[in-house]
Structures are given as structure tokens and as C-alpha cells.
Amino acid sequence: MKKVVKRTLSMTMAATMALGLMVGCSSAKGEQKSESPAPQSDQKTEASGKPVTIKFWDGNWQEAVWPEVEAIWNKEHPDIKIEAEFQADLANDKYMLALKNGTAPDVLSCALDWVTTFGNAGLLAPLDEYVAKDSLDVNQFVKGANDASTVNGKLYGLPFRSETYVMFYNKDILSAAGYQTPPATWDEVKGVAAACTNGDVYGYGLCGTNYSNFSFQYITMLRSSGGDILNADNTASVLGSDVAVQTAQLYKDLAAYAPASLLENDNIANRTLFASGKIAMYLSGIYDLAEIVKANPDLNFACTMVPTANGAERNTILGGWSVAVAESSKEKEAAWEFVKFLSRPDIAAIYTNTFTGTAEVAARYTDYPEEIIKPNADALQYANALPAVENIVGIRQAIMDNLQLMLSEDMSAEEASGLLDQATTKLLK
Amino acid sequence: MLRKIKRSGAGYVLPAVITVAVVMIYPLLYTLVMGFFNNTLFLEAPVFCGISQYKKLFEDKVFLGSITNTLVWTFGSVFFQFGLGFIMALILHQPFVKGKTLIRILLMIPWVTPSIIGSAVWKWMYNADYGIINFIFSSLGIIEKNQTWLSNPKIAMWSVIAVNTWKMFPFILLMIEASLQSVSKDLKEAAVIDGANVFGIFKNVTWPSIAATCYSTILLMIIWTLNAFTFIYAMTEGGPAHKTEVMAMYIYKRAFMDYDFGIASAASAVLFALSMFVSLVYLYLTREKEGN
Numbered sequence: 001m002k003k004v005v006k007r008t009l010s011m012t013m014a015a016t017m018a019l020g021l022m023v024g025c026s027s028a029k030g031e032q033k034s035e036s037p038a039p040q041s042d043q044k045t046e047a048s049g050k051p052v053t054i055k056f057w058d059g060n061w062q063e064a065v066w067p068e069v070e071a072i073w074n075k076e077h078p079d080i081k082i083e084a085e086f087q088a089d090l091a092n093d094k095y096m097l098a099l100k101n102g103t104a105p106d107v108l109s110c111a112l113d114w115v116t117t118f119g120n121a122g123l124l125a126p127l128d129e130y131v132a133k134d135s136l137d138v139n140q141f142v143k144g145a146n147d148a149s150t151v152n153g154k155l156y157g158l159p160f161r162s163e164t165y166v167m168f169y170n171k172d173i174l175s176a177a178g179y180q181t182p183p184a185t186w187d188e189v190k191g192v193a194a195a196c197t198n199g200d201v202y203g204y205g206l207c208g209t210n211y212s213n214f215s216f217q218y219i220t221m222l223r224s225s226g227g228d229i230l231n232a233d234n235t236a237s238v239l240g241s242d243v244a245v246q247t248a249q250l251y252k253d254l255a256a257y258a259p260a261s262l263l264e265n266d267n268i269a270n271r272t273l274f275a276s277g278k279i280a281m282y283l284s285g286i287y288d289l290a291e292i293v294k295a296n297p298d299l300n301f302a303c304t305m306v307p308t309a310n311g312a313e314r315n316t317i318l319g320g321w322s323v324a325v326a327e328s329s330k331e332k333e334a335a336w337e338f339v340k341f342l343s344r345p346d347i348a349a350i351y352t353n354t355f356t357g358t359a360e361v362a363a364r365y366t367d368y369p370e371e372i373i374k375p376n377a378d379a380l381q382y383a384n385a386l387p388a389v390e391n392i393v394g395i396r397q398a399i400m401d402n403l404q405l406m407l408s409e410d411m412s413a414e415e416a417s418g419l420l421d422q423a424t425t426k427l428l429k
Numbered sequence: 430m431l432r433k434i435k436r437s438g439a440g441y442v443l444p445a446v447i448t449v450a451v452v453m454i455y456p457l458l459y460t461l462v463m464g465f466f467n468n469t470l471f472l473e474a475p476v477f478c479g480i481s482q483y484k485k486l487f488e489d490k491v492f493l494g495s496i497t498n499t500l501v502w503t504f505g506s507v508f509f510q511f512g513l514g515f516i517m518a519l520i521l522h523q524p525f526v527k528g529k530t531l532i533r534i535l536l537m538i539p540w541v542t543p544s545i546i547g548s549a550v551w552k553w554m555y556n557a558d559y560g561i562i563n564f565i566f567s568s569l570g571i572i573e574k575n576q577t578w579l580s581n582p583k584i585a586m587w588s589v590i591a592v593n594t595w596k597m598f599p600f601i602l603l604m605i606e607a608s609l610q611s612v613s614k615d616l617k618e619a620a621v622i623d624g625a626n627v628f629g630i631f632k633n634v635t636w637p638s639i640a641a642t643c644y645s646t647i648l649l650m651i652i653w654t655l656n657a658f659t660f661i662y663a664m665t666e667g668g669p670a671h672k673t674e675v676m677a678m679y680i681y682k683r684a685f686m687d688y689d690f691g692i693a694s695a696a697s698a699v700l701f702a703l704s705m706f707v708s709l710v711y712l713y714l715t716r717e718k719e720g721n
Contacts, residue, residue: 208580208669209665209666259557260577261558263577264579278558397682401491401670404668407670408668427687
């Protein structure tokens, strides 16, 4: 009897497990069918007059201003609902996975070089037809942003945010070292940094980690010294050139005036150190402004243009973010409406924490001192986007990998630049 | 036929086998096959390329370095995790130790703390300029000047191994302590009567009882650690200059920075082969010892 009960129980459990597996598989299949190519299983077509729902992803640094933007959108477009998700871990790898497996939102907020990469991979929808249909003037946007978002002649994103680097400097530290004005050339920066380094205060905040921050610093120094990472038609690396070697040496020289934690410091660490009065100068964008003021409202600081070298014309990197439509979106028309909306200058002024895609300052900075805002605004005219090549992310990673080698193993700038040049050439193939 | 299946018990484990096959074996085989295909984000379809990607891998100094880093990371972590966990378990098992439950709870804190939070805290503790570890060590006169724990190529890996040890030794402690409960008190008393000292009791009574648990735990830790890279990703990102870049980190960078899934798959296959080899060698060595 006991054996029979045991056997029955075991068979019942096995059958339940098998049933659960089949149900699980079929619901997974069901979910897959409705999820891919787009995650909006609850949406109805605009044609029937019922509301359309589209999904939008952005970083959580944008979440605070979303309610104001959403309220304006809902008034203007009551027929299209936006489900916005603000992610703490927004990164290119998350987007890549979502775009590849068809679970991406309809509209994505992308850094400019991500638009280049995903546009190259055919994962974003070209916007040219919509631009032509609505006679949208894309020339109103910063040229560099359009360049970065255009791949093989097709436009893949509209910018709502644009920025470039300036040099933040602590007026009190410079003044104590005998400097009333900030340096204008990289040679002067070395002199000022040396004079400001004293005790636990350091002359210059370099990035030693985070490939995005590290490469932005290096490329900014390189371009403002008259160099670049690729040749004019983006077919070959010029990271082994004399200017590139000189810039790598500059990075090494400035490391002597940076904190010992250099190789652990990204931009956020440098911002924290700057706000705490521990570093005299560092390169960053206007997006650091609010956080610095919040951390230390009494900090006496200002901004100035990125220094130059070799008598070169000022040339920095245009950073920024665009809104793009996923190729897998089932509601491209509605998504386009939102892309147009968010990149509109008056809306972008509310949403952005730097400058709009049309180079107007963010609304939140209207009360900030001119000596901080003006250099940031003026600097935009000298900013150019990174090359629109498919492996730009890999190239930026290679910059950090090889220059970290130079800094940590005391390798010469020539050798490090040579390795970097080889790595970039391989990636271009 | 059905009766045979019922008798053998195969029918009862079939659902679990199917689940494992779908969730584990299919992705494993797919990854192994993809290692022979050129497959990037920018190609419309994978292109067969034979063993050229494996050739590329073994010509890449960074990959070869990552193999060495992986072995140092794995065996360094397991050595200290097991050593610390084992000693703590022995101490906790002693009758004179009071408040065992409270001590166990406190010692579990590293294990239950999410790794990413632990990484953030330890990263600040290790900070070369403002970290508390340098402050304490300097105050005690252990170091003369601040150390760059996470950016010195010679010590960065050991700094992360220390964090991994902190995280996982409670698991070892739990496993060994549970095993120590099963050691026969009668045998111990008999050994004492026979004149055995502490070492003799451990060698002839305690160790034979807990050896199997120890071997299994070490094998588990080896396999887990071979594939783990959370602390490395969060604390050093594989730097400085690839000095802490283990194979798992290399695979991640190839897949998600270079968007080269073919190379990442080939590297994953090599990691799988390494895991299998290490596990088989370990099982062979420990099986011999159990036989003896």
C-alpha cells in the first residue's frame, strides 16, 4: 500500500513538472511572439483612433525633469502615450542586446557614438523619409551631431543634447599658486599644475579608468594639439603620428600632478575631488556643474576653453545625445512624433542638462554666472563629432588599454602610441 | 518499456533533463559552434572561418595574459577562501566558543551582501588618496606611504582576491562546520584514550570524516571562481593595463566593446575547456586520495 502511494505521488510530481515545463515553454514562445519584434503587446493602431503606447528608454539622470516634459507631451499628443523607463545601468551593451533580440523600446536616447554604431549595424530606423515628409530643417541642429548620426548617407537620430569639454579650474588654488588667469596652452597647464600641487592638493585631474572618460580626455588633448585619431576619410589610424606621441607624453607628464589614485579615477571621481578642493583643474562638460555646486556651493571656480598646443586651431569633441527609433519598432510613426518633440529646441531646453541639439543652454542654467556658462556655450563652435566608423567604441577602449599600459608600466609614449596605432588599424579592418 | 523506464527512475528525472538541455546544453553547443564563425554586430550573417579565430586568440598577448590572470585569480581566491573558512570553522566548532549563533550571523554578512555593493565599498576603502585602508595601515606604521592597491600592476590582482576571499569564506565556513557536526564523538574519545594528541585526532578521526565535503567544496569554488568577474569588473575593469583582466572579462570586452561575437565565442570555448580540464585533474587527484 505504502509503495503504491509513493509511486503515485512520484508519478504525479513528475507529471506536474512535465506539464509545468510545457506550459512554461509555450508561454515563453507566446511572449516571444508578441515581444519580438516590439515589446508593445498592448498597443492598438493609430488608424483606429485609439491611443498608441510607445516605450522610451533614457538614463536615470533625466528622470527628474521627465514629469514636466511628459505633461507638455500629453497636452500636445493625447493620442500617443509614452511609457518612459529611466535606467541606472544604461549602456551600449544593454541597448545592443535589446536591439538584437527585438526587445528594445520604440525610442532610445543614445549617446552620439552609439547612434553611429547601431546605425551601422542596421538596428535603428532611418529617419530621412520622416524628415522629408514633415519638412524638418535638420540644419538647425549642431552640424557635428548630424554628422555623427548619419551613416552611409542616412540619418538615424535627432540630437536633443550637445556639449563639449571645457577646463574647470579652482580660482582659489590657482591664485594661491600665483596665477590670476587660467592657462591657455598645454605647456602652461603643466607649469600651473606643478605650482598648484602641494600636500594633498593636486594640480590636474586626469582620468585613468572608464574607457569613455579616458578616451574623451585624450582625444580632446590630441585634437586641440592639431591631431586626430583617424585620417580625413576615416580609413586609417593616425594614432602613431608625432602629435599623437606628443599628446601621450603630455598625458604622462600631467600624471605627475594628478592624485596617486589616478588609474582608479574616472570623471565622477575627478568631479568629486574638484568639488572637494583637492584638484586645481580638470576637463569636463557643463553636465558636472549642478553636481559641483550641490556638493560645494562655496567653491570658487570658473570655466575656460580647452588649452591648445602647437599653435593649433581649437578643436574638441562634440558630445551629446540623440533620440533614435529602433528598427524593430512597430509604431515608427508615433515614435517619430516623439523624436521630433524631444529634439524641439523649447522641449530640449527643459530636458537637457547641457545644451540643446541646437546649441541653446539648458533652462536649468539660466541663473548661473556668465563666467561659467559662456565658455561652455562658446566652446561648442569648436566641437566636432567623433568619426562615424562602426568600431568607434572599440577604438576608444583601445586608447584606454594602451595608455593605461603607458601609465602603469612606465612605458614610453612612443611605444604606447605605436601599440595603440596597431590596435586601431586592426579594428578598422 | 514503460515499466523499464519507471523502474530505472529515468522517467522521473526527464523533465529536469529536458530543462537542463534547453537552458544549458543548447547554448553551450551553440557557443562552441560559433567559435568557428566570423560573427560581428555588423555582419548580416555569420561566416564560417574554421579555426582562424582560435589562431587569432592564441596570438593575442592580452588573451594569453588573461589565461594566466584567470589561474592566479582562481587558485589564489580558492586557497585563501578555503584556508580562512576552514580555520574559522575549526575555531567555531570548539566547545569553549560562546555565542556561536551570533558569530555565525556576523560572519555571514559578506556572503549575503550583494557583490556590486561590496565592490563599491571596497573600492573606496582601497582608494589610494583617501581610502581608510591606507589611513589605518599608515597609522599603525605598516606602510610608509599610501599604496595604490587597485592601480599598482603588482598588487591589484591580490587586492581583488582579498575582496573575493572576504565574500566567499562564509560559504566555506558553513559547509565545513556542518561537516564537522557529523564527526563521531565516540571515535574522538576512543582516540584520546588511545593517547592521540590534537593533531593525531584531527588526522585520523576528523579529517577522514570531512574530507569528502572539503573536496566537493573546493571543486565548487574553483568552478565558480573561474567564471566570476563581478569584483574585477566593478573595481578595476580589468586594469591597470589588463593586469586583472581574467578570461571572463576578456570575453565580455570582445562581445560588448568590439561587438565581435565570434571571437568571444571562441574565447568562451577555451574557458570551458580550461574549466573541464581543471575539474577533471582535480577529481582525478582527489579520487586517488580517497582510494588510498
